[in-house]
Amino acid sequence: MTKFSDLNLNPKVLKAIDEAGYESPTPIQAGAIPPALEGKDVLGIAQTGTGKTASFTLPMITMLARGRARARMPRSLVLCPTRELAAQVAENFDTYSKHLKLTKALLIGGVSFKEQDKLIDKGVDVLIATPGRLLDHFERGKLLLTGVQIMVVDEADRMLDMGFIPDIERIFSLTPFTRQTLFFSATMAPEIERITNTFLSAPERVEVARQATTGENIEQGVVMFKGSRKDREPSEKRNVLRAVIDAEGEKCTNAIVFCNRKVDVDIVAKSLKKYGYDAAPIHGDLDQSQRTRTLDGFRDGTLRFLVASDVAARGLDVPSVSHVFNFDVPSHAEDYVHRIGRTGRAGRDGKAVMICVPRDEKNLADIERLVQREIPRIDNPLKGAAPVAEKPAKAEQTADEKPKRSRSRSRKTDEADIAQPETAAKPEPKSDPKPEEQPKRSRGRRGSGGGRQNDQSDRSGNKVVGLGDHTPEFIGLSFKERSAS
Structure with a gap:
């Protein structure tokens, strides 16, 4: 069985792997790490969860152990489709490079440009980014990609789904032609295959599982x-x-x-x-x-x-x-x-x-x-x-509301039934009403409560004077004088 010690990795990288508790590489790691260490382009195809991230982080750290980064010119670039994946790749670099003095920067959305610019200005060995944020920094003149020696595209098929392929093609055009490219994907759509044919030079194809297969476990x-x-x-x-x-x-x-x-x-x-x-x-x-x-x-x-x-x-x-x-x-x-x-x-x-x-x-x-x-x-x-x-x-509330609506309807019906005898007993006169009768009719129309009160008062035989039923004498006199004139 192949072990990490058989893959010609940097001794300090092997020490970090051992401390992380790993002994044997996964099939995609065993297939991709040797050609990557030789400087060849690699096209890795494997289902998710097989350890693709370590397939490129381990050889990258080994190759970047020698040399030093310059300001605004990262030595390597890793492109990821999402912030979460970019953060995971950054964690992998922290885990496996802890015994080496390598610097990194994480360029993702939702984080201040100012803090990211500070890291880039100092110079970084590894730049991990999502395509949109990387191009934002480039267009602001804060970043140069002419010093990239190793370029990695992770989860390329997801890049396709999210519409990042035009950005990927532009980023490829900004990097040196002599770069080494490591390209990883779980599936190989026709558009992905076109990009690999365009930007990869005689890649070593490592396919450890049939495309788009699910784990047997x-x-x-x-x-x-x-x-x-x-x-x-x-x-x-x-x-x-x-x-x-x-x-x-x-x-x-x-x-x-x-x-x-x-x-x-x-x-x-x-x-x-x-x-x-x-x-x-x-x-x-x-x-x-x-x-x-x-x-x-x-x-x-x-x-x-x-x-x-x-x-x-x-x-x-x-x-x-x-x-x-x-x-x-x-x-x-x-x-x-x-x-x-x-x-x-x-x-x-x-x-x-x-x-x-x-x-x-x-x-x-x-x-x-x-x-x-x-x-x-x-x-x-x-x-x-x-x-x-x-x-x-909500269901209980709806059930409670239904009787309320029915009670409301029945209340209106009761008012109509009470008001109906009054209307029948006192039909609308054909001629114009007298001035003093107008307030009574308008009050009956204005509120049903007053109508019920007046109707009950009439049936009991006792006259009840309500609000507006009594008018001062001078108002009546003014009406009479006006009608007389």
Whole structure:
């Protein structure tokens, strides 16, 4: 069996690997590290969770151990599609280069430009960045890429999905032609293959698994679900999710719940939290500090459920994720591979469960065609059980409101019934009313309460003088004088 000591790595790097507790490289590491140390371009294809990050960090640190960086001219560049993946790569460099005096800078969104500029001005050996933030620094004149000796593109297929390919091509054009390029991806779409043919020179192809395959140590299943009504489907679907989680019991120590849309991430996270599940959302619209706190909580075990969009499908290196729940069937079949790759890492067993509604059956068929296997169907845990209201508090409130509305209607009916005899007893005269009668009619129309009071007073035989029923004599005199004139 191959060991790291057989790969001609720097002794100080080997010491850091040993302290991290690793002895033997994974297949992608054993295949990619030797040609990378020889200075060759490398095209690595492997499913997620196989250790691709160490496949380029270890040879890079070994090759960068000699030499010194110049101001604003990094010696190496690592491009990542998301902030989380970039932060993970930075952690790997910290782990494996702790016995070497190498400097690094992390250029990601959500962080002050000023702090990043300070690091770049001092000169860095390793620059780890997302494409957008890297180009922002370049266009501001704070960065030069003419000193890049080694360039790495990580998760290239995710770059394609996120629309970064034009930025990648531009960044390639800003780096020296003599650079060494390490290109890693889990799948090889035609557009990715075109880029590798354009920018890689006779690359060493290292493919340790069939493209878009899922780990054999991951138990998979799908729940076929159809809502009772279209407007009730989202709520009932969340009921199914909670039932699936409960069915796993204590085996579900922690889990990632994936949704296709950011708005659904927030809704599902709030729903789980409301029903007593320790859950928090993470997606691209959140502040970087909040995303970092959420991920740190999930990694250290203080947060049990992470509800995420596909921004978290790449770059999350939490070895002990027991379950992945796909609340939505991914729109792109490749995303399914990356999502469930968050569990079953480092040789552990994992489980992935997906909920499929009728409109997503086409996407499910695409996934099964890609992974070349049928995903086993799982019985709906709620089948045959009484439906559970998504928001019982609101349901009770709605039930209370209905009698109130009926009472309100009956009250209006009562008023109409009371007012009706008055109208029948005193029909509207055809001729113009006398001036002194006008206030009484307008009062009857203005409020039903006064009408009821006057009507009851008449039936009892006692005249009740109410507000406005008595007018001063001078007002009456003025009317008479005016009518006489």
